[in-house]
Amino acid sequence: MFTSPTPFIPVDEEELIAQAWTIFRKDPAELLGLDDAQAIRVRGTLVLNVDVFDESTDWLPGMALSDVGWRAVVAGVSDVLVKGAKPLGILLAVGLPEDLVEASRELFTGVAEACEELGVKVWGGDLGASELLYVSVTAVGVAERLISRRGARPGDVLMIAGHEVLTPAAYALLLKGAKPCKEAGEALRAAFRPKLVKPEFWLEVLDSVTASIDDSDGLALTLHRLAEASRVRLVVETLPLSHALVRCAEEWGLDPLELALYGGGEEYNFVFTVEKEREDEVLERARKHGVKAWRVGRVEEGGGVYVEGLGEVERRGWLHFKPDNWGSAPSRVVNSPTHPA
Incomplete structure (x- = not known):
């Protein structure tokens, strides 16, 4: 269960990343930890998808920041799962406007809630300043059998x-x-x-x-x-x-x-x-x-x-x-x- 988020204290990039990791649950299978890149051993076919939430086109009226985080994860994981892959983890890239830095805990809480629901982990990503909010999720999964759009046959x-x-x-x-x-x-x-x-x-x-x-x-x-x-x-x-x-x-x-x-x-x-x-x-x-x-x-x-x-x-x-x-x-x-x- 996730408690009601309290605002982050205004900080610099490194401190904000450290605070975000108090919300996310680290994956013991990820090999590098907090590093320049992330690494994981997999067996099977790697399936990846990138999906971006942009506030200018995707933010519905009345949507809370936690909903933004939730939807960003669901969008990325959905494309991986529907292709037949077991979702494993995500890479998260976030651009934050100055007026949303303090409220970003709510965004990260929504991400964490969706990850828990879907059984995936946050492995790492990128965080920076931006004029408009964007949330990019790269979802990663492994498949034994791929399912494309191309296989439907008459009689199905x-x-x-x-x-x-x-x-x-x-x-x-x-x-x-x-x-x-x-x-x-x-x-x-x-x-x-x-x-x-x-x-x-x-x-x-x-x-x-x-x-x-x-x-x-x-x-x-x-x-x-x-x-x-x-x-x-x-x-x-x-x-x-x-x-x-x-x-x-x-x-x-x-x-x-x-x-x-x-x-x-x-x-x-x-x-x-x-x-x-x-x-x-x-x-x-x-x-x-x-x-x-x-x-x-x-x-x-x-x-x-x-x-x-x-x-x-x-x-x-x-x-x-x-x-x-x-x-x-x-x-x-x-x-x-x-x-x-």
Whole structure:
């Protein structure tokens, strides 16, 4: 358990790093300790990913610094895990504006909480001054069997593991000006502190998985990327829509399915395909581990993404450098040492 963070005393870089290490739990398997680089012995295929949180595009209104740390870790580890690797540790690079130095304990506490949840360690990294906050996470894992986006074949089953689609409701509230709905709290919690599929479940079902991707840029775009990489057609039969998303969409006069497909991002559900004869086995293992998983469609010959009975799904979602996305997440304004707004 992590106690409520108290502000750091203003210090220089070396002292701030030393204070951060009072929060992180060192990995006894790391060989160099606090040094110029980090080293660890591994057996298997090394899988790495870099993901950056930038306050100008990624900081949602109302998100606390601890949520920033949590999400940065989840984003990096998700890409490593979904490729079939057991996550081992992260390298953390942080650029801190002067007005956030005292509150940085909250940021590091969020990082530590996510690492504990996912069973990974902080190995080292870099810390410096910056005009805007950025948090870069390099996640490292080891795989015995890699799962790419390219392996889906006609006849496979399309599945989702994680949780019901929920964060599009939060994005509508925070970034699109939708009026508050009764289920808003659940959606906001999911957006601020996304949960990953349990690693122990995912690593256990890898032998059944033919292709995989995490949903971090919107469900429609995620499905298209999987279809394109595998050169197949994905037919969506159903989607696990959360009660909160459906209720909010109804209050806003929106189609819940359209909101789920086009309104989200950073859901971090795993979207994957399995051989048809392995479907029941995957669902049974999900139940054993307390993981929610659903069959949501099938793989056919051809191309594109379709919803059964409704037609083709547009290829759109979150893309950096797209004109509509510049500045969509407003920069934070610090109201207190611990809670940006």
